[in-house]
Amino acid sequence: MGNTITDQQITKGLTVFDNIDGKLLTALNSCVHCGLCATSCPVFLATKDEKLTPAHKVDLVASIYKKYCTFSGKLFPGLVSAKAIDDELVEEMVDQLFGACTMCGRCNIHCSIGVDIEYLVRTGRTMLANMDKVPSTLQSTVDSALNTGNNMAIPTEEFVDTLEWLEEDLQDDLEDETAKIPLNEIEKKYLYTLNPREPKFFPLSISAMAKVFHVAKESWTLSTKMYDVTNYAYFSGNPEHAKIIAKRLDDEMEELKAEECVLAECGHGSRSFRWEAPNYLDKKLDYNVLTSVELLAEYLRDGRIKTDPNLIEEVVTLHDPCNLVRGGGVIDEQRYILSKTVKNFVEMTPHGTESFCCGGGGGHLAMSEYNERRMKMGELKAEQIRKTGATIVATPCHNCVDQLIQINHAFKLNVQIKTLAEIVADSIVINSEDKNRIQD
Numbered sequence: 001m002g003n004t005i006t007d008q009q010i011t012k013g014l015t016v017f018d019n020i021d022g023k024l025l026t027a028l029n030s031c032v033h034c035g036l037c038a039t040s041c042p043v044f045l046a047t048k049d050e051k052l053t054p055a056h057k058v059d060l061v062a063s064i065y066k067k068y069c070t071f072s073g074k075l076f077p078g079l080v081s082a083k084a085i086d087d088e089l090v091e092e093m094v095d096q097l098f099g100a101c102t103m104c105g106r107c108n109i110h111c112s113i114g115v116d117i118e119y120l121v122r123t124g125r126t127m128l129a130n131m132d133k134v135p136s137t138l139q140s141t142v143d144s145a146l147n148t149g150n151n152m153a154i155p156t157e158e159f160v161d162t163l164e165w166l167e168e169d170l171q172d173d174l175e176d177e178t179a180k181i182p183l184n185e186i187e188k189k190y191l192y193t194l195n196p197r198e199p200k201f202f203p204l205s206i207s208a209m210a211k212v213f214h215v216a217k218e219s220w221t222l223s224t225k226m227y228d229v230t231n232y233a234y235f236s237g238n239p240e241h242a243k244i245i246a247k248r249l250d251d252e253m254e255e256l257k258a259e260e261c262v263l264a265e266c267g268h269g270s271r272s273f274r275w276e277a278p279n280y281l282d283k284k285l286d287y288n289v290l291t292s293v294e295l296l297a298e299y300l301r302d303g304r305i306k307t308d309p310n311l312i313e314e315v316v317t318l319h320d321p322c323n324l325v326r327g328g329g330v331i332d333e334q335r336y337i338l339s340k341t342v343k344n345f346v347e348m349t350p351h352g353t354e355s356f357c358c359g360g361g362g363g364h365l366a367m368s369e370y371n372e373r374r375m376k377m378g379e380l381k382a383e384q385i386r387k388t389g390a391t392i393v394a395t396p397c398h399n400c401v402d403q404l405i406q407i408n409h410a411f412k413l414n415v416q417i418k419t420l421a422e423i424v425a426d427s428i429v430i431n432s433e434d435k436n437r438i439q440d
């Protein structure tokens, strides 16, 4: 059977090499095949498959660049490992770049000469997106966001109903009718976002943050039109789709005249809006964007909320989401929060910028065809958790929460998984003086 990939698709795929920048050029030409990156990669460590090393991914993308963009690759492809795009190569690219990489960036910090491997994987994904070769499972998540405004296609009525009962529960919990979950209010300090997994499966994390906002006497609102912090087009590699999704949040900031944007606990959502949106939108955002992790730490530092670590006596460990920690540099804030909210905190080994991906990154939770690999990566994380002796795993990312719940179940860890907002809400202390202050 001949190739099904058309010349038109190949031409579109190769546009990633138009106007090539120095960063990409360096990454494409620098690998010296030392092999040091292999043992940094959770996919390789979990599978021990020599074909799934980071360097192999670098080679794949570089081989196409050489074939179509270099003199030697055009004339002597065999000599310089240049490869033409055909069905077999596309299949390998999809398997390697979508199915065997969570875009965790751990290999980047271990590459002997600083090749930005993750950036090459993203470039390769964009090439595949341009050729219409994004796995349909991942694309359907992007499509849901594009078509309905949130990646879980939650109807607005259902979203509002959920928030209404959460607000009633919050008022009962705090015995305070002034506790609100404000919707679509204008000129507030913060527009707060959510991962759609929250209203769909984990609504208590919304009430946890609402409780914190209430106690901090914050001026905030949610939007019913655009609350989704995620941007799965960051994973699918389609910058046009990523731009549409990022623009919606940017537009809603303007519509509601909010001063600042607070991103819910979501690693890739934080990265795609706070750090990537200016690239997608080709403009500097004219408002501050911060993660809820940073805001929670700020409230604690400023004494706007008070917590008692003795209220959480269990051993707690922390899973570092790759995009927030390695990708975004938010490292100390979550540790500061835990120092103020739990009695027994134990770090995983390794942690921080050396942390292992849980296996759910890079869109893997959406791509069920790679479940087996994802759960093999999960086994590494399960071992790390087990060694801490923790019974609670905190993590500031709802995608990680989802994967950790599956790891917990599959490897019988018997732990609870919590977001930081939930940990803070569980340890918050409101005395009668505070109650009067809040209600004033």
Ligand code: SF4
Pocket (backbone or CB within 6 Å): 040, 041, 042, 043, 044, 053, 054, 057, 100, 101, 102, 103, 104, 105, 106, 107, 108, 117, 118, 121
């Ligand atoms: S980004 Fe992570 S998963 Fe991908 S190749 Fe590098 S270490 Fe492996």
Ligand code: SF4
Pocket (backbone or CB within 6 Å): 030, 031, 032, 033, 034, 035, 036, 037, 038, 054, 055, 058, 110, 111, 112, 113, 114, 115, 117
């Ligand atoms: S560590 Fe860097 S230079 Fe060495 S094989 Fe990996 S990508 Fe290539």
